[in-house]
Amino acid sequence: MIPIALSGDRSYNKDSIRRYVSEGTRIIPGASTIHFDEISRKRIFQSIDSARMNDVKLLRESFEQLKYRQGRIPSILDFRKYGSIDVNKYFVKFDSYYAFLVKYYSDEYKVRLTPEEASIIEFLSKKVTNMKRIYELALLQQLLQQRRRVSTYYEKTLEMTYHKKLNLQTEESVVRNLTNEFPKEEERKKYKDCVLIKKSSEGYVLEDKFEKMLNENLEFLKMVDELIQYGIENYQENYSDSYKDTDFQLYQKYTYEDVCRLLNWQRNMNAQNIGGYFYDATTKTLPVFINYDKAEDAIAYEDRFVTRENLIALSKHPRKVNSSDADHFFKRTESDKENKILLFVRKNKDDKEAKEFYFLGEVFAQGEPIPIKMEKTGDDAFEINYKLDVPVREDIYEYIVSEA
Incomplete structure (x- = not known):
């Protein structure tokens, strides 16, 4: 306290x-x-x-x-x-x-929803309000207000109100998020009733069943409207100062799921499959995830900051310096030239409640990969010398590298 x-x-x-x-x-x-x-x-x-x-x-x-x-x-x-x-604590719990x-307050609070309505309120609370970008929230808000095609109005609202431009990859990602196509299989089953929009010949409209619920239950409509407004306020307060042309804000914290979504990937991936990094060929994005405070028995990976703008990181193993991983990092082939490598670092991976990484911006691999042998396994790996686009803010840097 x-x-x-x-x-x-x-x-x-x-x-x-x-x-x-x-x-x-x-x-x-x-x-x-x-x-x-x-x-x-x-x-x-x-x-x-x-x-x-x-x-x-x-x-x-x-x-x-x-x-x-x-x-x-x-x-x-x-x-x-x-x-x-933070009311999000109630959503999580x-x-x-x-x-x-x-x-806890059923005697005083008399509103009751159907199971399908309650599922949508849960989906909006736990997922949509915390998507850490504006596209989904702005689209839902516009559809609630207009209930008709919104393509033109939606794009204008994004540009004029939120200074955001909608590209095709982001638009497809928004549709996946609001039609329950992005989550892992288990969550897709859990939120099977949470298809909120559909595409029409002239834009997007509310999905029929969802619109019927909104029309027939004023209390449900009020809850949906308030959750969307809460999500917009949360975005404006914490995530609206975007870095370059991304939907990330420097020094804010993001989960693996956030990163998959904000990079417009087709599906949410398991953390184990991502590992320390993952290359998505469709979006040409390569997020790098570093656990700076390692457990004592962890494999001898020695990712380390040299200065506030230089980081040494290791590849997965076994990997050789002529692997496709090295090609992606060092942009050796023509198809790799546009790759965007983004850095995410967390201090304590053992914290069960804060499974988030600080976003530290774009990084660029310098020189050539340096081959090494992993101490415990004898596997091939290589070191990458990264230069950060923006030196890490001093207070964040000192917190990450300190032993406390």
Whole structure:
């Protein structure tokens, strides 16, 4: 609670809290400064490690406090408006804010949805509001308001309101996300009722069954509208300052799923299949994922920052310097010239609640790959010397490379 109280960060994200303890003087609002001595720091880190940030008691207390201030059951938008806990915590723990209210406040909260409606509210809460880009949210909002073809209006809204241009790959990705085609097989089955749009001869319209639900249940319509508005506000506050021509914002955090989606890949991939990096030939994107704080028994990969703008990273193994992996990184062939290599780094891969990587921008492989033999396995691999397009911001850099 100490770093949360001092920083005002209501996300209850363990990585954010650790970073605050490490770099409090840089992060604390206003002109104040703070320093944690070594003993205090260790005790706080131990407390953070053992804390359950999605604890029901914490969520209920936060709800009760806001309810008392409001004199009524708070709306989803009230949590941000009045500086309460991040309402996304309720989505993660209970699948939706609606499910939380039904479970704990059924005497006072009288709204009830059908199973299909509740599934869509869960899908919007856990997935769509947290897609960390605007395209899906803007399309749904426009369709709710107009209920007819929106191609022309949609593209104009993106350009005029959000300064975004829609290309074909992104448009196809938006359709996959809103028709339940992007998720892994298990989630596709779970959200089988969550097909929200369909393509018409002149643009996009709401899917018939979804539109019927909206027309027949005003409470459901209000929930959908509020969730979309919440997602838009979350995007504008945290993800709207895009880096170059990507949909990523420097130093924000992203999961494997986020990266697959924001790079417009056809499907969400398992983390094990991605490994330390993966090349998608369709989009010519190559995200590199680095766990900087390795476990003691981890295979002897020694990814390491040399400076704030230079990083040494290792290939998968077994891989030789003349492999297709090396071709993709060093852009040796004509088809590899347009490859975009993007860097994602996380401090602590053992944090079960914060499975996210800091986005650090585009990187460029320098020189030639350096062949090495892996110590424990004897496998071939190679080192890559990356130059970062943008030197890592100092506070983020010091947090990542520090041993604390």
